[in-house]
Amino acid sequence: MTMLKTPGDKYRPFPLINLPDRQWPSRAITQAPRWLSTDLRDGNQALIDPMGAEKKSRFFDLLLKVGVKEIEVGFPASGATDFDFISGLVRSGRIPDDVTVQILTQSRRDLIETSFASLEGAKTAIVHFYNAVSPVWRKVVFGMDMAEIKQIAVDGAKVVRDQAARYSGTDWRFEYSPETFSTAEVEYSVEVCAAVMDVLQPTPDKPIIFNLPATVECATPNIYADQIELFGRLIPNRDSVVISLHTHNDRGTGIAAAELGLMAGADRVEGCLFGNGERTGNCDIVTVALNMYTQGVDPELDFSDIDAIAKTVEYCNQLPIHPRHPYVGELVYTSFSGSHQDAIKKGFTAMEAKNDPVWEMPYLPIDPADLGRSYEAVIRVNSQSGKGGFAWVLEQDQGLKLPKKMQAHFSNRVQSLADDLGRELFAEDIWAVFQKTYKLNTPQHFQLVDYEESKATDGTRLFAGKIELDGRERSVSGRGNGLISSVVGTLNDAFGVSLEVKDYSEHAMTAGSDARAAAYVECVTPQGKTIWGVGIDEDVATASVRAVLSAANAATEG
Ligand SMILES: CC(=O)SCCNC(=O)CCNC(=O)[C@H](O)C(C)(C)COP(=O)(O)OP(=O)(O)OC[C@H]1O[C@@H](n2cnc3c(N)ncnc32)[C@H](O)[C@@H]1OP(=O)(O)O
Numbered sequence: 001m002t003m004l005k006t007p008g009d010k011y012r013p014f015p016l017i018n019l020p021d022r023q024w025p026s027r028a029i030t031q032a033p034r035w036l037s038t039d040l041r042d043g044n045q046a047l048i049d050p051m052g053a054e055k056k057s058r059f060f061d062l063l064l065k066v067g068v069k070e071i072e073v074g075f076p077a078s079g080a081t082d083f084d085f086i087s088g089l090v091r092s093g094r095i096p097d098d099v100t101v102q103i104l105t106q107s108r109r110d111l112i113e114t115s116f117a118s119l120e121g122a123k124t125a126i127v128h129f130y131n132a133v134s135p136v137w138r139k140v141v142f143g144m145d146m147a148e149i150k151q152i153a154v155d156g157a158k159v160v161r162d163q164a165a166r167y168s169g170t171d172w173r174f175e176y177s178p179e180t181f182s183t184a185e186v187e188y189s190v191e192v193c194a195a196v197m198d199v200l201q202p203t204p205d206k207p208i209i210f211n212l213p214a215t216v217e218c219a220t221p222n223i224y225a226d227q228i229e230l231f232g233r234l235i236p237n238r239d240s241v242v243i244s245l246h247t248h249n250d251r252g253t254g255i256a257a258a259e260l261g262l263m264a265g266a267d268r269v270e271g272c273l274f275g276n277g278e279r280t281g282n283c284d285i286v287t288v289a290l291n292m293y294t295q296g297v298d299p300e301l302d303f304s305d306i307d308a309i310a311k312t313v314e315y316c317n318q319l320p321i322h323p324r325h326p327y328v329g330e331l332v333y334t335s336f337s338g339s340h341q342d343a344i345k346k347g348f349t350a351m352e353a354k355n356d357p358v359w360e361m362p363y364l365p366i367d368p369a370d371l372g373r374s375y376e377a378v379i380r381v382n383s384q385s386g387k388g389g390f391a392w393v394l395e396q397d398q399g400l401k402l403p404k405k406m407q408a409h410f411s412n413r414v415q416s417l418a419d420d421l422g423r424e425l426f427a428e429d430i431w432a433v434f435q436k437t438y439k440l441n442t443p444q445h446f447q448l449v450d451y452e453e454s455k456a457t458d459g460t461r462l463f464a465g466k467i468e469l470d471g472r473e474r475s476v477s478g479r480g481n482g483l484i485s486s487v488v489g490t491l492n493d494a495f496g497v498s499l500e501v502k503d504y505s506e507h508a509m510t511a512g513s514d515a516r517a518a519a520y521v522e523c524v525t526p527q528g529k530t531i532w533g534v535g536i537d538e539d540v541a542t543a544s545v546r547a548v549l550s551a552a553n554a555a556t557e558g
């Protein structure tokens, strides 16, 4: 078999929904929905090895920490693992008062009865029952017509109602899913849901949750939004109904569908952390929530330590999270390419300089620090990188802020190293080549001896010390530009090294090394060659002398 030249022979386009006065395209998401985590159910049923009690327990605690208030804890009728976990959880008293657990069952008497038994003793709980309603399932799975399918839902609702009356100590809530909603006729789903309402008699105080799943995502997300908006218009007693979204990601647009569904009037979103779930996964509620956050809307979920959350999720699911997964992947805040690095570095400088917290950052839609990520990984260096890349790494790692012209000078060295090694350059690679280029860790040709610094009455630093070469020593002293001129003059007069200083800068160091000041000097030799010198020292005046000596060493060593 190969891909068809005429796929239309095999596949049909999804029909559009006739909703010319649709409202959702001009709406925005302005508040957090109710969130339902289905990690322990839809996520769990999609795992190669479903979670046992220990992993389920850890996941449950994680969800509490994140702040999820409604948690689908399992499918009690699936077997002892889920039943025991759920009944154990209920009896343990580990369910906080503001958290409601939910279970799922097919709309079948025996399974519903088992499900209620698992929740016996709960203060409050949501019983979620479902049956598929769309044409292919009606025809292929059930071999039933529309009336018979509706009857499955109604019969299930009756069992749910009667079981709730039997276990009257619990404040029961109900959720019904017309499974495969997004591939069914909306009017028919409404008809089935209305029939369920007739049995369960929801009220505005005790509404029923209608979960409208894109069980298999088969259309663009605008169509799902149309279906949700239409359902909301047609369902009777809308104020007694909570509309819940449950999207899957078969076309890769499960998150977009949930977002458009919220714009279309839904109240609640079901999904899994980082999008685990059947086939291509459920809606990733982390991404939906953080998308809201980056629009200035509080999602009411806490992902401040996203890496710890990811670690627990990976452990429980035994599935890795992709390095490019939105918000959490290892590489999602990292730029390797030169122009991105340049823009990000400028962005951080501009953020430091401005006096308000509004995030204006090229290429980074969210501040990684909000999710507990450091800025270190924001820029990494390889052969695709530019000046901004290594300058950032030297600044983060060593506290050095290279002058722009010097970055251009050092750039060739970094580029050659990256090309030679054919791999990422780490901070230690860049620091090593920097030290080598500016003679920082090699035995110095010109040495500084017997030196000290003091503070002048105007607060500037005064330097006094000696330059030494091959046993010959010459004293230099002074401060600021005068000191640099004195060193350059001494090098010329006493040692025959002629350098003209073109540029000089210095700064206090805030990261990395123990030293506290760095100085950079751009010199030109009589032959017109540009040489940069770097000095690092506890004191700024000493750093500046060292910078000139570093240039002199480079000039004399060739
Ligand atoms: C889209 C979703 O994610 S839905 C959730 C799916 N999750 C799970 O299935 C996980 C847990 N499930 C299980 O462990 C098992 O399916 C069990 C134990 C619950 C039931 O197992 P079985 O009794 O073997 O039934 P099975 O699930 O295979 O369903 C087959 C029968 O139920 C019928 N059925 C399927 N879904 C439903 C439903 N929602 N309501 C009523 N009947 C249903 C089928 O038509 C079929 O009937 P048939 O035997 O007359 O042809």
Ligand SMILES: CC(C)C(=O)C(=O)O
Pocket: 042, 130, 177, 179, 180, 211, 213, 214, 215, 216, 246, 248
């Ligand atoms: C049972 C429903 C909610 C479901 O999991 C789905 O349709 O994907």
